[in-house]
Amino acid sequence: MKILLPALSPTMETGNLVKWLVKEGDSVVSGDILAEIETDKATMELESPDDGKVEKILVKEGTENISVNTEIALLKVDGEEIEEIPEKPIEKSPQVSSNGFEPSTAEVKISLNSLLNQTKENLDSKNWSEKEISMREALNQAIEEEMKLDKDVFLLGEEVAEYDGAYKVTQGLLDKFGSKRVLDTPISEHGFTGLAIGAAMAGLKPICEFMTFNFSMQAIDQIVNSAAKSLYMSGGEINVPIVFRGPNGAAARVGAQHSQCFISWFSHIPGLIVIAPSNARDAKGLLKSSIRNPNPVVFLEHELLYKEKTNVPEENDFLIPIGKGNLINEGKDVTIIGFSMSVQRILNALPSIKKIGINPDIIDLRSIKPLDEELIYKSVKKTNRVVIVEDGFGNTSFGSHLSYLIQSNCFDFLDSEIIKVSGKDVPMPYAENLEKLALPNTDEIVSAVKKVSYSN
């Protein structure tokens, strides 16, 4: 019997074989621990699926980035040989063309990092000492650095402390700062969000983690009515220096209640700052700026981006200003605007767009509110064509507002309608093909670019 590396979380694509707990020739019974596997979220134990003898170990311990379903060992099962059931090949859904599926993120990762290296902020000329790390590590560094700098900063949320963070973003912080400053809460979003806002009103600077932003809906009243409005209602007397952060948007096949982008919801509210970084470097610089900001900041991360690596400055004073977008690809023919995960989707489509001879400006907004209108209009006035890509539902979306702003400010410069590639207006389906169909894909982005360019 083949022992395969199992998928141990919804987003796991690869794993590391930390340690074998058995050796070749050992007898095992079903449920015995064979090995320790490190996933993108935690270190898990791999159990024997049956009684038998470990025949051969195929992957050595310490091996990293083993793809899910790789054979890692052979088990000789007691008694008769078990016939393996051949897997029936799944027919691809006819609605999704073969090239509608995205290229693997591994190809994209390099191009995003290299684009960032080329553009180098356009904002800071300083030579930082940099290291290639994941967004997860970058967020962790940002929190650690700011907690070291300011004793008023504390972190609370579900599983942020003893569990080391549901997505490992807060890993190790409990050990470094203790339980007074890193607090596990009950599953009580409405209560602990209100508590955090109250603490901010009294002058502390909480980082309030939502395990995912889907659960922030339990606390939406406190965010909208207490955090966002107090400064105004009090005539400037009470400010609320708080960061709400956590993963937002669709991860991978976790269904309708756990797959939703809330950018349009939060950016609708006066008094909130809304940030949505697409990469590790921006995530660190923007989270640090958010923690230092005296206003309530909604900091929307994306689970699928947590593992993606870019070069990230290691210095304490590396900050990215809130309200500044980044032109990550400078072209001339069309302006493509994205944020968070949709930047990745645009980059996935970039080779196809270039292939048809179109060289786009690609703007990563980074800050949704305040918005870098100057950067957007400057690009639109050059290219005269706009495509907006957003994961959220298209109906009354942030992208709709952005197209309004562009037509209002650049009306005489537009040579085409503005096209918005949004998530479909359906609850997120679970089936793999339907989920892909519900989110913006390469084909849609390329078609939109062709359409605004009148290119067939």
Added chain:
Amino acid sequence: MNKKNKNNFTNDQLLKFYEKMFLIRKFEEKAAQLYGAGKIGGFCHLYIGQEAVVIGILSSINSEDTVITAYRDHGHILARGVDPKLVMSELTGRKDGISKGKGGSMHMFSKANRFYGGHGIVGAQVPLGVGIGFAHKYRNEKKISRVYLGDGAMSNGQVFEAFNLASLWELPVLFIIENNKYGMGTSIGRSAAGGELYERATVFGIKGEKVDGMNFFNVSESAIRAREYIEKNSKPYIIEMDTYRYRGHSMSDPGLYRTKDEVNKMKEIDPVLMMKNTLLNDYKIQEDTIKDIESDIKKQIRDVEKFSLESPLPDLKELYTEVYL
């Protein structure tokens, strides 16, 4: 006869408390009048009938303690010592209002007086107040966060989340339920199942009691007991105040859900009147002394009215200020 207060307040101190209660009463009567004249808009929730609660609690409070409440907040911010002129000017929506005319009746705050609002969503102030208590503990401050809530809020989910967190994390919070018997037009009997309201907190390990909230001395005693408990045990405490509001939920409430008889019966135990009688009969304070205080307050209220009507409307540029810091 009322027994003497545990704190053995001097006559001068008691007169100060009476003065505050009388101020709130007259302030609210003036607010009602100005509302009727169209000088105050929107929602306006009067505190008339509940004065003994806020002043009884005040008698136990350290000046550094913080206070947060819901939307029936005029009495609370006056008790904290904010100038009545600034409060009334907020009600009239003027430039000199405590929130510059941008908050209104329900949204008034004063950091200098440790008053954190003034919140319009039933129940929302409770987790916020627990958070303020969290900040006190985090900074090792010897302060208590005093969190007021109505009987209506006691059926709101986040309140129970807040009780759980306050008890779990042993936060210095005093919860004060102002049970005035009606959540808007719905009587407590039609909205809350089970026994006493404060007992709903005791399941989280929060100690508490129910008190006659119409009587300053009873409230004061209970509040002092609560303060001592919180200081000694570093744990939250809850008091349910049996009280009553004589006016409607807000100014637009026709009051069809209760009888005139009921209201009149409660007026026989009017907290302001009862305190006055106690001061006259039990403390042998001269009637003239009290009359002098009352006439000073009446005069002050006339000045407050004048100020709040003469203060200009906010500058139009204020529309866009203080959205962000």
